[in-house]
Amino acid sequence: MPELPEVETVRSGLEKWVIGWKISKVDILHQRAVRNNTTYDLRKVLPGRKIVKVDRRGKYMWLLLDNDQALIIHLGMSGQVLLPSSNEAPHRHLRIRLSISEIDKEIHFVDQRTFGHMTLDDLEDGIPKSVKKVAPDVFEPEYQQKFVVEKIKKSNSEIKKLLLDQGVMSGVGNIYADEALWRAKVHPQRIGKDLTSAQIVKIIDKCKEVMSQAIAAGGTSFDDLYVNVNGESGYFDRSLAAYGQTGTPCPRPKCRGLITKARFMGRYSHFCTNCQPKSG
Numbered sequence: 607m608p609e610l611p612e613v614e615t616v617r618s619g620l621e622k623w624v625i626g627w628k629i630s631k632v633d634i635l636h637q638r639a640v641r642n643n644t645t646y647d648l649r650k651v652l653p654g655r656k657i658v659k660v661d662r663r664g665k666y667m668w669l670l671l672d673n674d675q676a677l678i679i680h681l682g683m684s685g686q687v688l689l690p691s692s693n694e695a696p697h698r699h700l701r702i703r704l705s706i707s708e709i710d711k712e713i714h715f716v717d718q719r720t721f722g723h724m725t726l727d728d729l730e731d732g733i734p735k736s737v738k739k740v741a742p743d744v745f746e747p748e749y750q751q752k753f754v755v756e757k758i759k760k761s762n763s764e765i766k767k768l769l770l771d772q773g774v775m776s777g778v779g780n781i782y783a784d785e786a787l788w789r790a791k792v793h794p795q796r797i798g799k800d801l802t803s804a805q806i807v808k809i810i811d812k813c814k815e816v817m818s819q820a821i822a823a824g825g826t827s828f829d830d831l832y833v834n835v836n837g838e839s840g841y842f843d844r845s846l847a848a849y850g851q852t853g854t855p856c857p858r859p860k861c862r863g864l865i866t867k868a869r870f871m872g873r874y875s876h877f878c879t880n881c882q883p884k885s886g
Contacts, residue, residue, distance in 0.1 A: 608681045610664060610743055610777030611820035612832050612840065616687050617667045619835035620713075621660040623689055624669070628656045630707035639701035639715060642725040642736075651726065652677070652704070664743045664776025668727075668734055676734040678725045679715065684831040685722030688714045718831060743777035744814040755806045758798040765801065765809065766794035766875055778813055781826055781849045784876045786812040788848035793884045794875040795868075819845065848876040856881060 608616075632649045634640055640648055652671075659670035668676040679687060688697065692710055696703075702715040702724055715724055727734035742748040754775050758768050768774050769783040778786070787794050789812040792805060801809075820826060825840030828850075833839055843850075847857045851865040856878040863880025 607683050607779055608665065608685070608825070608832050609779035609782055609817075610745075611782070611817050611823075611842070612825035613662060613665050613667055613681060613777075614745075614821050615825045615834050615840060616681070617660050617662045620667075620669075620687060620689075623835070624657050624660065624713065626656065626658075627706045627711065627713075628708055629653055629704050631703075631705040633703040633705070634701075635703070636701040636717075636720060638720040639717060639723055640725070642723050646726040648677075648702075648724065648726060663733065663737055663746065664740050664772055665779070666734075666737050666740060666776075668737070670729075674729055676727050676729055678723075678727055678734050678737065680722050680725075682717060682719065682721030682723065684717055684719040686714075686716040686831075686833055687835055688716055688833075688837060689835045690714055740772050740776045741774055743775065744810065744817070745777075749775075751807070751810060754810060755803055758801070758806050759803060761798035763798055764795045764870070765792060765798055767871055768798050769809070769813065770871075775810070775813075777817070780873055780875075781846070782813060782816050782820065784849040785816045785847060787875075788877060788882065789816060791881050793882045794877055795870065795884060848878065851876060 629652045632652045656672040657669045658672050661668055661670055666678060666680055668678045670676055697716045699716050699718045700714055701717050704713040727736050730738055757774055761768055766783055769778045786809055790809045792809055820842040823840055823842035826842040827839035848865055852867045854865050856863040856865055858881055861881045863878040865876055866879050867874045867876045
């Protein structure tokens, strides 16, 4: 699933092009892509609306419209937002097409696995109502680190589970949780309340550090399911130290451990057998 760096890469790519575009027509090619629109029919309410901003919280992004509503775009497992050239054939997994007739442009929502969606929502304090339940991410002005540290410090859950909890701190998924914990030298199954405040702060700082570097690299692409708005892949996979590196020596200087993986919470975590002890 695309995580914060991938969503931010798409958001910033859209921002460079779509501000001021007026939607003229909406084509829905797969109903699952609009399954959350129980109040609004996008084909009726979006034409005539102008895009004034492209915003994001965690893994959610949205097009802010000139009527103070937001068109939320959630990429799910394989969603893409593409700005095709006029002579480019539509992608075979095209689900929604937004036409901008004034300048002969289109915005395409492509999704092979159909877990993603576009949803129109009203705003509350500048955030779509359905996104309000999602905690601010580390790049937002609304983010309060003291609150996050206290929440983790009181928890009986594993630190990896807490990092993936979008109600604690949004945007972090499996890839960047593993990378941040490796950088912080903390085992993914350490319990939140057993960590010191300093350790928790270090983990959060490493989350921000690794995601900042991933954004600079255009995100992480393991296949063609994640690309930016121009169809280009990110290359942060070349910098991964733990995630997907099972069986390789730990890249930390002078560490003699191996990167291994363990399954819990229905997914694999990757960590070093030496510099990420399960206790202590």
